[in-house]
Amino acid sequence: MDLFNTFVDYREHKEIRLTYVTDATILIVMREISAGVYAQKYDYQFILGMSVLMLTLGTIRALAVKYPHKT
Template identity: 80%
Template sequence: MKAHYKIFMIDQDKIFKTVIDLVTVIILYILLLALLVGVANILMDIKSIIFGTLGGGFGQIVSSVLTIFVLIDLFKTFVDFREHKEIRITYVTDATILIVMREIAAGVYDQRFDYQFILGLSTLLLILGIIKALAVKYPHKS
């Protein structure tokens, strides 16, 4: 009788791994599409600057390029997760550092930040830098 029940038992680990694999593949394709669209937008912005039709100018391109770097780091994180089944803290801190740098660059060019906010972002960058240095110095052994 037990053999009969094994046929109908659901292997939950297999279902979980299959769903996680499917979700990561979908996210990787979405990130790849976002990278391609982002690069196309940067090229359009450069074309607009050359012909003088873009008002934002250099600050817009810097922000767009930093956004592309964030997407690349997220892409690396998901590829690494698919291969090793773990998320490495260095990739997450890299992406977060790039996000903060992007916000600082965008804010500086738009001149929309007060000194308290920049001080807060600088403190966040310092802490993220310390975390990154510690993660590199003492890597996780799996």
């Protein structure tokens, strides 16, 4: 759904909103972590790396909401 919103927004406004991209990326990372943990495929280093990525993406999303782009 977030990817669809990204494409629609780009088509209408010729720009991509950062919140849509970060939301979609966060969902993909969460899906990968949960699938890997369930299958017992990943070690703690991979999960730790993905957690740092999630923290970074969450911070970027929070800052994008707090300080919106003005056109």
